[in-house]
Amino acid sequence: MTAQPTPRRHTTRIPLANAGIAVIAAHLTLLWHPWVAIAQDLPKAATRHHALSLIGKPMLEPGFAHFDWVNPAAPKGGTLRMGAIGSFDSLNPYSVQGDAPDGMGLIDDQLMISSLDEPSTQYCLVCEWVSYPEDFSSATFKLREAARFHDGKPITPEDVIFSLEAMKAAHPQFSFYYKNVVKAEKTGDHEVTFNFDSKGNRELPTIVGQLSVLPKHYWQSKGSNGEPRDLSKSTLDVPVGSGPYRVKSFETGRTIVYERVKDHWAKDLPVSLGLHNFDEISFTFFRDSIPAFESFKSGMLDSWNETSANRWYTQYEIDAVKKGMIKKEALAHKRVAGMQGFAFNLRRKQFQDRRVRQAFALAYNFEDANKSLFYSQYIRLGSFFDNSELAAKGVPQGRELEILKAFERELPPELFNTEWKNPVNPTPADFRKNLGEAAKLLQAAGWTSKAGVLTNAAGEQLTVEFLLVQPDFERIVLPYVKDLEKLGIKATTRIVDSSQYKRRLDTFDFDMIVHSVGQSHSPGNEQRNYWGSAAAAMNGSRNVIGINSDPIDRIIDQIVFAKDRDELMASTRALDRVLLWGHYMVPQWHYPNDRVAIWDRFGRPKSLPSQSPSSIMLYWWHDTEKAKAITAQKSQ
Known part of the structure; x- marks a missing residue:
């Protein structure tokens, strides 16, 4: 089970591209404890x-009385100014149409x-x-x-x-x-x-x-255009909600301001004490992270969830940090890592052969990227349920093996007797060897090299376009592009704005993308939307890869109807193993902490929650004395 796929109340949209997993909706799951939940x-x-x-x-x-991770006496007041990447053209976050702004889950x-x-x-x-x-x-x-x-x-x-x-x-x-x-x-x-x-x-x-x-009563009334409202349609009408905030004002595509509902019906409930402390929360939208970060450094934004290893390592040597006006912290969390990687679109015929996808995996040099681009900050992902007891380990055994045996004829034979591992490239010689293995796989799949160009029997060239949504990720993809070109693959990148990117994902109009899939410690029916055959044929689903596999569908059913924790673990490990050996994604990396930079105007509880220590707009608060000190220091 993951969080319902609604707008994120407690997290903001942060770019996928520069770091570990930006989980859609904080998938709040504990990693390090051996939970044993039986019936x-x-x-x-x-x-x-x-x-x-x-x-x-x-x-x-x-x-x-209240959650342990809040300050029930936290003062109310002040404003929190956040940044978001992209734009918005609708205030309806429940429709497949349009782009809704960050923070709509607050209402x-x-x-x-x-x-x-x-x-x-x-x-x-x-x-x-x-x-x-x-x-x-x-x-x-x-x-x-x-x-x-x-x-x-x-x-x-x-x-x-x-x-x-x-x-x-x-x-x-x-x-x-x-x-x-x-x-x-x-x-x-x-x-x-x-x-x-x-x-x-x-x-x-x-x-x-x-x-x-x-x-x-609201959604069955008429909208500002005189037509009946429809939850499946985009709209810029300000909706009526029941949450702790309401929309105060907005400028389409640029800014939105939420104001605290001071007479919110639930404000005195134990589940609400110490939460929702800011009088206003605003989001300013930027085309990409570069101008957004500059706005944060200048003081136009109050906080920054850092997703770039390069920026974290090289771009905080500024006076505001040196003087302590900006606090820079890596907050430890205990979430399941999930998966982030280069995802294939299996609706493209060149990616329907597993050997081609495996060749792409062999051509990705994570070790070089981690050293040269990320200052060795990242850990390679090796599971769709990484950093949890649900990750497949070694070779299948026991109940997991029983589950997989039912599909033996439909699965790669090596799945049963070989531990799945990412290719590793500790030296240039190792990478050359992996490229050689990739070339053999491509040849076996029917792609032959002529004058350094890979073509099939029909004379079609092997091509791939990486669809990106922000420019600063291109520097990460370009080395991969060059290595694919060494194999004779015509590889290119295309950067589009967030609205076009969403439309193309919803209609599966891409070759490869950077894709992240958040997971929880209790997976369930959301896996159908991630990997299920029915979802592959439905525009707007999360099965962007286009997986259409009877074994995967049936294993997901076993996850959904697992009678106890042991059965859930065995079924999830089986799913993980099938996904890994299917080479549906080229795994990237994750970072074990939330990297946060924040102007020192705010207070926070002494003990932060293990699943989401950086949810500033949920349970932090405006500290008047700190804010005065920052103002005085900036004026000097």
Whole structure:
């Protein structure tokens, strides 16, 4: 299970390209503890729960005062100025149409809220309690009678039912995520029950708990254009929400300002104390990270989540840092690393042969890139579930082997007797050897070299275009391009703006991209959207690679319906191994910390949450005395 694919309330959009994984929606999962969550560890069925967890018992008991990782006495006030890359032309984050701005998740509350210090654990927010039967065939939520939208209207079961149906119709990601939820119905004055299409899926109560609750009365009224509103359409009408912030003002494509809802209905709940401390949060949009970073250094932005190893290492020797006005920190976290890499589009016929994809992997010199471009800061990714107990290790054994044996005829034979490893290039000689192996694979796949150019039997040249969304990643791709050219491959790069990039991804109009897939410690039905055959044929899905594999589909089903933690681990490791041996991506790297630079105007809790220590706009606060000191120091 990952976070619902909604706009990120607690994280901002940060460029994929320059660093470790920018996880869509903080996929909040713990890495370093050997969690063993078996069936009897789960909350008891048919009782009313204040929280749900897929890894065992929630840390906080009913009646808890507040989250441990907040300052419940944090002062309210001040402004946080953030930067974002790209643009926006819509204020509807739930539609496949248009680009919505960062921060839109701040305006809508969900049935439950994730704890940033517990992986795969949620506490009631809009709901008062949740219950489910022993067979996990449904989940019932009692709504808080005090829950209100910003216009004062109460949140009702009808709003929850509408939200599910409208979101599933609005975007393919939601239709996949809530695929197993066949119906929501009102079962009491303040009660709604979700019915599932099958039994035994332990994560479905948690999945529906992530549902954003939208106002039915607003979305079924007419918009500013006089036409009925439609959640599947883009719009610049300011929506009515129920969350801690509302849209105050915006300039399309350039800036947006959110203001704190001072009478927010949930502000005094234990799950809200110490959160949402800024009176205003603003986002300014930039074409790429270069002008955005310059704006941060000049003081126009308050914080910067650094994603570039080069910039972190070379571009902070400025007076503001030397004088302590800007604090530069690497904050340790315990998230699953997931996967980031060069992703193939299997809809392009030149990439449908696994040997071609493997040759591309052999031609990537990570060791040289890490040394020459990244100052040896990065760790190579070797799993789609890296840094977790879910990662495939060694050769398959035990239950994992049993799962894979069912597909033996459809899988590479080496998967069963060889440990998967990235190619390594400690010396130039090693890299030349790997290029030689790549050339042999390409020849075996039907590509022959004529005057240094690879062509197939039809005379077609082997080409690849890397589609990029920001210029500063081109310097990382160009060495790879040159090495591919050594094999006779015509390789090029193309940089487009964020709107065009989104459109081309939604319609799968690319050869290769830099792609990241965030993972959690409790994977589930989101894997269908990442790798499932049905998603490959649906525009706007996360299966940008275009994987269409019966073994993968069936292994995902085993993940979704795993009866206990051991079965989940075995099934996930099997999926990981099949993905790795399929060579669907050329793995890149990750960084084990969140790199943050921030003007020293803010306070923060003594203990930061393990899953998201850099979520500044969620639980940090404006410190008036620090801000005065910075102003005085800058004026000297």
